Amino acid sequence: DTGVSQDPRHKITKRGQNVTFRCDPISEHNRLYWYRQTLGQGPEFLTYFQNEAQLEKSRLLSDRFSAERPKGSFSTLEIQRTEQGDSAMYLCASNGGAGQPQHFGDGTRLSIL
Amino acid sequence: QKEVEQNSGPLSVPEGAIASLNCTYSDRGSQSFFWYRQYSGKSPELIMFIYSNGDKEDGRFTAQLNKASQYVSLLIRDSQPSDSATYLCAVNYSGAGSYQLTFGKGTKLSVIP
Numbered sequence: 330d331t332g333v334s335q336d337p338r339h340k341i342t343k344r345g346q347n348v349t350f351r352c353d354p355i356s357e358h359n360r361l362y363w364y365r366q367t368l369g370q371g372p373e374f375l376t377y378f379q380n381e382a383q384l385e386k387s388r389l390l391s392d393r394f395s396a397e398r399p400k401g402s403f404s405t406l407e408i409q410r411t412e413q414g415d416s417a418m419y420l421c422a423s424n425g426g427a428g429q430p431q432h433f434g435d436g437t438r439l440s441i442l
Numbered sequence: 443q444k445e446v447e448q449n450s451g452p453l454s455v456p457e458g459a460i461a462s463l464n465c466t467y468s469d470r471g472s473q474s475f476f477w478y479r480q481y482s483g484k485s486p487e488l489i490m491f492i493y494s495n496g497d498k499e500d501g502r503f504t505a506q507l508n509k510a511s512q513y514v515s516l517l518i519r520d521s522q523p524s525d526s527a528t529y530l531c532a533v534n535y536s537g538a539g540s541y542q543l544t545f546g547k548g549t550k551l552s553v554i555p
Contacts, residue, residue, distance in 0.1 A: 369547065377541055428541075430491045
């Protein structure tokens, strides 16, 4: 069990640029989640995949955000035209079934200059 | 709007004492309850999960759930300085195909040597 892997760990970019993050879930987990966490807050749900299907999206997920999980394995989260308010830790989690504990990766910390 | 409330702390306890962390949630349909530990700058790490009313013990940790009162707690016995972290309460309501976790803002625990 290698755990949830996220890449990159840190991303610094200028406002207006596009960024893409990758998440590799625990291999036997078919469910994958993206969350965003800002300082002093708990993680906030962004979106959820079961296998390759994106089944749930938060209202927080503006049209600048898009997520994919094309083969039901790894997932990518893209943010287009980044804004200052996008600065946060982006967390990926996975689990193997409804209600089971979600296990988090180390996160990608995004800083917008 | 599903809400999870935690006292932000900081909660300070002496080494060797029992730390008691509390959490209330708004949605009576909530079915799964989780406690995560988060060190500064790191991602959440699963500590305990509980699904049924009552107590669940794992080593120095005990999770307590009271669905009638919509209340879940975490007890840490024989607290150690390494337990100093922010503890996040998370709730899952699996109704209507929603599998996201709703987090509280976390309680910061400080264990004084």
